[in-house]
């Protein structure tokens with residue numbers, strides 16, 4: 001095993017599927033390699049969950065988020081990343097396993113109850129009300145505490161000045177990156193302690209993606225613990241304290257973000273394709289430019 005592989009734990013990829021009754025305490029620590037000591041703020045233990053009866057998408061997933069952490073979930077298409085996030089927020093039924101927040105069980109609690117308890121969720125799509133203004137969207141986010149609107153609006157406008165400057169603009173007229181900003185700000189209106197972000201960079205240009213990652217980091221630095229699901233694995237790992245690699249609804253690897261980024265196995269299995277995609281796209285652009293030099 002290389003040094004890098006020593007640094008990053010392969011959870012159960014080569015091993016037979018772990019079930020709740022067979023996971024030892026030592027293995028549990030390895031599932032969350034690099035996690036700080038102490039009680040986690042949010043913990044998912046052995047989650048089995050799915051959308052359709054009899055079809056499990058998560059086959060025993062584990063995740064912990066400690067206070068102040070920014071934790072990423074990466075993995076191939078269809079691995080169950082978004083499903084894990086949604087199951088934390090009560091949007092996909094958990095069939096077995098538990099989710100706890102501050103030590104209290106919140107498994108399958110309704111989303112509005114979770115918001116009340118300090119969990120915010122930003123969906124990947126349809127995450128703003130297009131016919132409403134920015135300000136009205138943010139009011140919707142604060143509907144459980146309307147009297148705190150002014151104070152919370154000042155907080156998000158400080159984080160994202162554009163939103164304050166353009167508060168009367170309809171969300172439907174905003175760019176994808178600006179809508180993403182509104183969606184994040186709306187989730188922040190209830191002063192969550194935990195923010196769950198589902199692929200916030202999806203569909204954005206590379207520049208806008210960078211802005212989204214910086215924004216995520218800024219939210220985290222402001223004291224909000226964050227779980228982020230990302231397809232842009234490399235970029236996500238750059239900003240994350242720790243990452244979980246999911247594969248086929250199970251934990252495959254975990255470790256500090258930068259260690260995962262440099263782990264040869266993770267690169268080969270989960271990050272390598274990105275490099276290939278980028279090279280393919282560059283080759284396609286060169287070919288198209290050679291065929292039609294005027295096009296750009």
Ligand SMILES: Nc1ncnc2c1ncn2[C@@H]1O[C@H](COP(=O)(O)OP(=O)(O)OP(=O)(O)O)[C@@H](O)[C@H]1O
Nearest residue numbers: 051052057075076077078079080081082083084231
């Ligand atoms: N609403 C749904 N109803 C039924 N099956 C679903 C639903 N949403 C997702 N799935 C299935 O669950 C599996 C995992 O999907 P999920 O979106 O969690 O994966 P992911 O890792 O986030 O993938 P991607 O990176 O492509 O978004 C897939 O096989 C998908 O088809």
